Amino acid sequence: MLKLLGDFIAELRAAGIPVSxxxxxxxxxxxxxxxxxxxxxxxxxxAATLVxxxxxxxxxxxxxxxxxxxxxxxxxxxLMGESGDEGETSAxxxxxxxxxxxxxxxxxxxxxxxxxxxxLFRALRDGDVASLRRGAGEAVSRYAGMEPGRPVGGxxxxxxxxxxxxxxxxxxxxxxxxxxxxxQRLARDEAxxxxxxxxxxxxxxxxxxxVEDRGSQALxxxxxxxxxxxxxxxxxxxxxxxxxxxxxxPLSRKLAVRLARRRRRRRRGPVDLRHTVRRSLSxxxxxxxxxxxxPRPNKPEIIVIADISGSVASFARFTLHLVHAISSQFSKVRxxxxxxxxxxxxxxxxxxxxxxDAVARxxxxxxxxxxxxxxxxxxxxxxxxxxxxxxxxxxxxxxILGDARNxxxxxxxxxxxxxxxxxxxxxxxxxxxxxxxNSGDSVINQYAPHCDRVIECRTLxxxxxxxxxxx
Amino acid sequence: xxxxxxxxxxAERLGLDHVPPVHFASPEEVRTRLAAQGYLSDEAIxxxxxxxxxxxxxxxxxxxxxxxxxxxxxxxxxxxxxRLIRLQCYEGLDESKALYEWNYRxxxxxxxxxxxxxxxxxxAHLEEDIFAEEFLLRRPLLEAISATDPxxxxxxxxxxxxxxxxxxxxEILSEYQVSIPELGTVRAHQIxxxxxxxxxxxxxxxxxxxxxxxxxxxxxxxxxxRDIILERVPGISTALAEQIARVVRSLRSLDLKKAPSxxxxxxxxxxxxxxxxxxxxxxxxxxxxHILLKYQTDIERATKELLGRAKSIA
Numbered sequence: 078m079l080k081l082l083g084d085f086i087a088e089l090r091a092a093g094i095p096v097s098x099x100x101x102x103x104x105x106x107x108x109x110x111x112x113x114x115x116x117x118x119x120x121x122x123x124a125a126t127l128v129x130x131x132x133x134x135x136x137x138x139x140x141x142x143x144x145x146x147x148x149x150x151x152x153x154x155x156l157m158g159e160s161g162d163e164g165e166t167s168a169x170x171x172x173x174x175x176x177x178x179x180x181x182x183x184x185x186x187x188x189x190x191x192x193x194x195x196x197l198f199r200a201l202r203d204g205d206v207a208s209l210r211r212g213a214g215e216a217v218s219r220y221a222g223m224e225p226g227r228p229v230g231g232x233x234x235x236x237x238x239x240x241x242x243x244x245x246x247x248x249x250x251x252x253x254x255x256x257x258x259x260x261q262r263l264a265r266d267e268a269x270x271x272x273x274x275x276x277x278x279x280x281x282x283x284x285x286x287x288v289e290d291r292g293s294q295a296l297x298x299x300x301x302x303x304x305x306x307x308x309x310x311x312x313x314x315x316x317x318x319x320x321x322x323x324x325x326x327p328l329s330r331k332l333a334v335r336l337a338r339r340r341r342r343r344r345r346g347p348v349d350l351r352h353t354v355r356r357s358l359s360x361x362x363x364x365x366x367x368x369x370x371x372p373r374p375n376k377p378e379i380i381v382i383a384d385i386s387g388s389v390a391s392f393a394r395f396t397l398h399l400v401h402a403i404s405s406q407f408s409k410v411r412x413x414x415x416x417x418x419x420x421x422x423x424x425x426x427x428x429x430x431x432x433x434d435a436v437a438r439x440x441x442x443x444x445x446x447x448x449x450x451x452x453x454x455x456x457x458x459x460x461x462x463x464x465x466x467x468x469x470x471x472x473x474x475x476x477i478l479g480d481a482r483n484x485x486x487x488x489x490x491x492x493x494x495x496x497x498x499x500x501x502x503x504x505x506x507x508x509x510x511x512x513x514x515n516s517g518d519s520v521i522n523q524y525a526p527h528c529d530r531v532i533e534c535r536t537l538x539x540x541x542x543x544x545x546x547x548x
Numbered sequence: 549x550x551x552x553x554x555x556x557x558x559a560e561r562l563g564l565d566h567v568p569p570v571h572f573a574s575p576e577e578v579r580t581r582l583a584a585q586g587y588l589s590d591e592a593i594x595x596x597x598x599x600x601x602x603x604x605x606x607x608x609x610x611x612x613x614x615x616x617x618x619x620x621x622x623x624x625x626x627x628x629x630x631r632l633i634r635l636q637c638y639e640g641l642d643e644s645k646a647l648y649e650w651n652y653r654x655x656x657x658x659x660x661x662x663x664x665x666x667x668x669x670x671x672a673h674l675e676e677d678i679f680a681e682e683f684l685l686r687r688p689l690l691e692a693i694s695a696t697d698p699x700x701x702x703x704x705x706x707x708x709x710x711x712x713x714x715x716x717x718x719e720i721l722s723e724y725q726v727s728i729p730e731l732g733t734v735r736a737h738q739i740x741x742x743x744x745x746x747x748x749x750x751x752x753x754x755x756x757x758x759x760x761x762x763x764x765x766x767x768x769x770x771x772x773x774r775d776i777i778l779e780r781v782p783g784i785s786t787a788l789a790e791q792i793a794r795v796v797r798s799l800r801s802l803d804l805k806k807a808p809s810x811x812x813x814x815x816x817x818x819x820x821x822x823x824x825x826x827x828x829x830x831x832x833x834x835x836x837x838h839i840l841l842k843y844q845t846d847i848e849r850a851t852k853e854l855l856g857r858a859k860s861i862a
Contacts, residue, residue: 121595
């Protein structure tokens with residue numbers, strides 16, 4: 078058991094959850110203190126001792142399902158009953174007999190496709206978990222077409238099974254209770270929740286068969302999910318994107334609190350000579366008591382220029398959100414967005430009490446397409462320079478967000494050179510990995526000499542670190 | 549394996565003559581005894597409460613506002629028949645409000661009363677005297693540690709204190725003791741149950757998290773929310789409770805500024821009962837939605853999404 082726990086913790090650490098030595102020991106002690114038979118109790122125990130952040134729970138759950146899969150649990154339980162838990166170190170995944178269980182699945186596949194659909198429908202309608210589980214197993218055997226030994230995470234099997242089950246139809250049938258307004262909506266939501274249950278059940282089934290096939294450690298590696306703050310923004314799928322959106326709000330709030338606190342703590346300004354000399358009169362001209370000027374609030378003015386064309390749109394949205402969420406830390410924030418035309422969107426943020434609302438309105442209201450709707454950095458920067466260069470001063474920090482993929486237009490780096498000359502600093506945040514820079518139509522190397530720093534910024538963690546540094 | 553039982557080990561460190569018995573024998577027992585207090589727990593809540601008791605470790609409870617974090621501590625206290633000592637945290641909370649303070653007025657009186665006999669020896673005697681327990685004002689943390697009757701300590705909204713103040717808690721959380729420079733170390737006479745709650749407005753320090761078990765209390769699922777409504781709202785029908793729970797789930801799935809909490813759900817349920825409703829019609833929902841949602845934009849969005857129409861001004 079200790080070995081299994083060690084492997085499990087190694088996996089959590091590999092996924093990015095910080096588990097300390099003390100926590101490992103706590104978990105081990107807790108395992109001794111509890112009755113190990115109910116799986117839910119073991120899950121709760123490990124979660125309470127190892128995971129200290131609610132954002133990490135989904136990752137924990139995924140890993141737990143692989144290492145302590147339901148089926149292996151039953152197997153391990155039987156085994157423990159026979160030989161006691163003395164010296165039981167092999168991962169329980171190896172302990173069960175796959176043949177027997179898989180046999181039951183294959184044996185009953187005389188069911189026709191219609192019968193299976195009907196069975197799932199009835200199980201969902203009545204909330205019958207046992208037959209739902211059986212139906213899910215049946216569906217996986219029938220449709221997933223799993224091949225042993227393939228190093229995959231199971232997403233493809235899941236996709237194949239779900240496509241064959243025609244869940245939309247199922248959901249529609251479940252939710253078609255009639256009624257109006259509220260009643261109808263409630264029925265629909267209930268149907269969706271139940272279909273989600275089926276999906277989860279199928280996913281679990283596939284995962285368990287994969288565990289049997291390949292062992293938990295190997296599988297854990299393929300299904301490992303990054304923590305929300307480590308998700309690559311440019312390649313996030315829809316589910317991850319929703320996660321990111323959810324993570325952003327608390328993140329920006331925490332960042333604002335942290336920055337405000339840091340500012341408060343730096344209490345001293347430079348020595349106030351005049352005041353010090355006046356105080357020194359009472360000590361015969363010896364400046365014993367130093368006086369300081371109140372600290373000058375060093376609040377930079379931020380100008381954000383963001384590419385919002387398809388490929389980097391989400392990254393721009395996150396950055397704008399984050400910068401405006403902590404706008405109290407800056408003396409002024411102005412935002413511009415561009416594709417091949419450029420438009421100021423500061424006004425959208427001014428009225429909104431939640432930056433998320435303003436960000437949502439950018440796409441609809443900003444006038445950013447001048448010609449063909451492909452990013453043109455050269456043109457956008459030139460237009461910016463013509464219209465707003467006067468507003469860029471020694472107090473302004475200019476942030477440019479984008480991948481510098483210019484669609485083979487003119488780059489006009491000299492415009493950026495002039496902006497750099499006027500501004501306090503120019504930073505370029507590039508959401509692409511460094512390895513891709515300057516490949517294809519990326520012209521980041523033409524702009525780089527005119528920036529103080531060009532920063533790779535792919536995840537929320539990197540973004541937060543940078544914005545925190547800025548304030 | 550020769551590792552000691554955590555409770556035995558702590559009892560030995562605290563110098564107790566016996567190991568205090570556990571309050572709960574199993575998670576199921578936690579569940580039934582909390583239910584007897586009108587608190588419906590789920591698997592995770594019951595397990596973690598059981599573990600906290602069994603392993604003698606504090607519990608850090610996190611989750612959205614209004615999901616019953618504080619109520620959990622109260623219910624546990626009632627279930628084990630202990631006194632609940634509550635420390636409400638706020639920005640600017642310091643040692644003298646959380647731990648202890650010397651009652652300097654009383655000390656001053658003592659000094660004045662003893663005036664005239666101030667030889668050196670007398671003074672040493674006096675000094676010893678005025679830093680005695682008699683002149684100590686106990687604040688919640690010290691109160692909980694030095695209590696001889698069973699107590700449950702609740703440190704509420706711990707995320708509100710500054711990072712530096714958090715350090716005050718560390719000694720209590722891991723050692724169940726308080727060091728007072730003039731007096732020495734005050735050790736607990738028993739093993740109190742400790743709950744900390746946080747609304748997650750900032751990241752708590754690693755040191756604090758490491759010392760605690762972690763429990764995330766999210767919004768309950770439909771079945772549990774229905775049971776909570778049935779438990780807490782007298783005279784409500786099961787059908788109505790179920791419908792309310794479903795409406796609230798649908799609302800929480802929308803992208804709202806502030807999703808309805810369990811306590812708001814209960815308020816809504818009570819209102820509907822007062823109105824004498826047996827089921828929720830569209831009109832009732834539209835008219836009472838403001839009990840669940842606190843932002844105008846949220847109400848508009850919910851009306852549009854759930855009732856399929858723009859809010860009519862009645």
